Amino acid sequence: MEGWTIEQLEGKDVFVIEGQVAIPNNYSAGIVGSRFLVELRDNCRIMGIRCPKCDRCYVPPKSTCMECFGQLTEFVEVGKSGTLLTFTVDHHTTPVQTASPPNVYGIIKLDGADTGLLHLIGEVDGKAVKSGMRLEAVFNEERRGSILDIKYFRPAEAG
Amino acid sequence: MANRVAIVAVAQTRYHPNREDVNEGELAYEAIAQVIGETGLDFSEDGGIGLAITSSDDYWDGRTISNNIVQAAVGAHMSDEGKVCEDGLNAIYSAYTRIVSGRQDLVIVCSHMKESQADKSMVENLTMDPMFLRPFGIDYLTASALQARCYMEKYGITSEQCAKVAVKNRGNARNNPFAQEPLAITVDDVLNSEVMADPIRLLDSKPVSDGACAMILASEERARKLTAKPIWILGVSNCYEAHYLGERDLAACDALSTAAQKAYRMADIKDPVREIQVAEICEEFSYQELLWYAGLGLCGAGEGGRLIDSGVTQMGGSLAVNPSGGMLSGVPNIVGGMSRAAEIVLQLRGEAAARQVEGPRIGLAHGYTGMCGQLQCVMVLGN
Numbered sequence: 001m002e003g004w005t006i007e008q009l010e011g012k013d014v015f016v017i018e019g020q021v022a023i024p025n026n027y028s029a030g031i032v033g034s035r036f037l038v039e040l041r042d043n044c045r046i047m048g049i050r051c052p053k054c055d056r057c058y059v060p061p062k063s064t065c066m067e068c069f070g071q072l073t074e075f076v077e078v079g080k081s082g083t084l085l086t087f088t089v090d091h092h093t094t095p096v097q098t099a100s101p102p103n104v105y106g107i108i109k110l111d112g113a114d115t116g117l118l119h120l121i122g123e124v125d126g127k128a129v130k131s132g133m134r135l136e137a138v139f140n141e142e143r144r145g146s147i148l149d150i151k152y153f154r155p156a157e158a159g
Numbered sequence: 160m161a162n163r164v165a166i167v168a169v170a171q172t173r174y175h176p177n178r179e180d181v182n183e184g185e186l187a188y189e190a191i192a193q194v195i196g197e198t199g200l201d202f203s204e205d206g207g208i209g210l211a212i213t214s215s216d217d218y219w220d221g222r223t224i225s226n227n228i229v230q231a232a233v234g235a236h237m238s239d240e241g242k243v244c245e246d247g248l249n250a251i252y253s254a255y256t257r258i259v260s261g262r263q264d265l266v267i268v269c270s271h272m273k274e275s276q277a278d279k280s281m282v283e284n285l286t287m288d289p290m291f292l293r294p295f296g297i298d299y300l301t302a303s304a305l306q307a308r309c310y311m312e313k314y315g316i317t318s319e320q321c322a323k324v325a326v327k328n329r330g331n332a333r334n335n336p337f338a339q340e341p342l343a344i345t346v347d348d349v350l351n352s353e354v355m356a357d358p359i360r361l362l363d364s365k366p367v368s369d370g371a372c373a374m375i376l377a378s379e380e381r382a383r384k385l386t387a388k389p390i391w392i393l394g395v396s397n398c399y400e401a402h403y404l405g406e407r408d409l410a411a412c413d414a415l416s417t418a419a420q421k422a423y424r425m426a427d428i429k430d431p432v433r434e435i436q437v438a439e440i441c442e443e444f445s446y447q448e449l450l451w452y453a454g455l456g457l458c459g460a461g462e463g464g465r466l467i468d469s470g471v472t473q474m475g476g477s478l479a480v481n482p483s484g485g486m487l488s489g490v491p492n493i494v495g496g497m498s499r500a501a502e503i504v505l506q507l508r509g510e511a512a513a514r515q516v517e518g519p520r521i522g523l524a525h526g527y528t529g530m531c532g533q534l535q536c537v538m539v540l541g542n
């Protein structure tokens with residue numbers, strides 16, 4: 001080790017250790033989130049929660065109104081169809097993707113909801129997707145209590 | 160009147176795509192050593208720096224309690240220490256409040272990040288709600304693309320106008336010796352670059368970056384003795400909005416508007432466009448600079464495209480934005496806001512060399528944390 005200086009060491013013999021943070025977690029969906037997921041799984045129903053004070057319906061539902069901080073308890077079923085607020089045709093590749101690109105993602109305001117739901121858009125070419133278009137939910141045959149029990153949203157049948 | 164607080168020394172590393180030659184502590188020390196050297200301060204109990212506040216991110220650093228590794232480098236050994244797991248401008252805010260309260264008179268802050276150490280999309284996906292967002296396997300680029308389209312369609316903002324931000328900032332970076340990726344590019348180069356998540360293209364996005372920034376904050380009494388050019392924090396505020404994208408108006412940036420208005424009120428700024436001469440703002444994607452213009456009150460809602468077209472925010476304009484090249488030219492997340500403030504300090508001291516704006520008196524620094532700018536922080540500085 002004699003005679004080494006920082007200057008001599010700099011940029012040489014760099015040792016890089018591979019590692020990863022990998023901790024399995026169990027997340028509770030909570031009282032309100034659980035109801036939403038169970039309804040999706042068992043009845044293909046999309047549930048929102050309404051703040052009577054603010055007259056605002058949240059989808060997905062949440063326990064506390066972010067406007068008035070009141071506890072929310074009033075579940076309401078919202079439509080399986082809605083209007084596309086914004087979207088992206090996503091081309092970039094990442095290790096967290098669930099399907100190889102391109103994937104189309106959108107934020108959909110379901111009929112009766114006051115917030116938008118982020119989801120996948122399917123059965124349509126990316127070039128044909130337009131903000132403002134009507135979309136409807138397609139449910140998976142096998143459902144397990146997940147936001148992905150909705151397979152994706154597809155262009156709604158006219159009329 | 161509360162105590163005044165000044166920034167008395169700033170330093171940045173040169174931003175780089177991969178500093179695997181150093182660990183986080185060694186990287187931070189490159190900036191720390193400069194501000195310590197410049198002020199001649201130490202960490203002694205009697206008259207030395209009494210507190211170190213760092214900003215870093217556990218997931219990016221791949222260890223919880225990411226401040227562990229910089230403890231010695233920032234003088235936090237056997238000393239008062241704090242960590243902000245948010246953009247570095249919030250660390251300055253935190254240090255500011257400690258001095259205003261009278262608890263401390265000298266605080267060192269440091270923001271450090273090696274984005275090269277982890278996969279961006281994995282880290283970003285882990286910040287998202289595990290029930291309703293994470294399962295889609297999206298990252299901030301995807302989320303930002305949803306915001307970009309929402310904003311652009313609502314106000315008729317064009318891809319060309321977004322591209323102008325990338326051209327301006329990458330071009331400005333050519334005058335900044337700390338910049339990672341200065342580029343002479345054209346609007347066409349941006350528009351012809353690879354589509355990442357429509358409407359965001361490769362050159363609309365910032366590259367992976369490593370680097371650190373440090374500064375020393377002082378009470379008025381200490382600041383006067385340490386430097387002939389103290390830069391005063393005149394106003395500061397932050398504001399947090401909904402995490403879930405569908406609960407926000409993505410064509411607006413309400414948290415930023417609120418943070419900016421509070422910071423301006425505190426600094427007694429009534430007309431930011433006329434009273435501020437230089438701004439450094441965080442823009443991981445080009446559309447953000449246009450959207451943030453309105454949030455910062457530099458133009459009306461939806462007028463960001465017109466503002467960039469007008470040339471006001473170019474070098475030589477009456478309100479130059481990102482003379483340093485901004486984040487688009489390569490500045491890490493977390494370091495973003497502190498490095499913006501450091502650049503404003505250099506501008507207000509007249510020490511910004513080739514990227515110097517002519518004689519600014521009031522400057523604006525901005526930083527954000529999280530998906531589509533969920534947490535916004537705004538600081539007004541003056542000389």
Ligand SMILES: [Zn+2]
Pocket residue numbers: 051052053054055065066067068069070
């Ligand atoms: Zn309410």
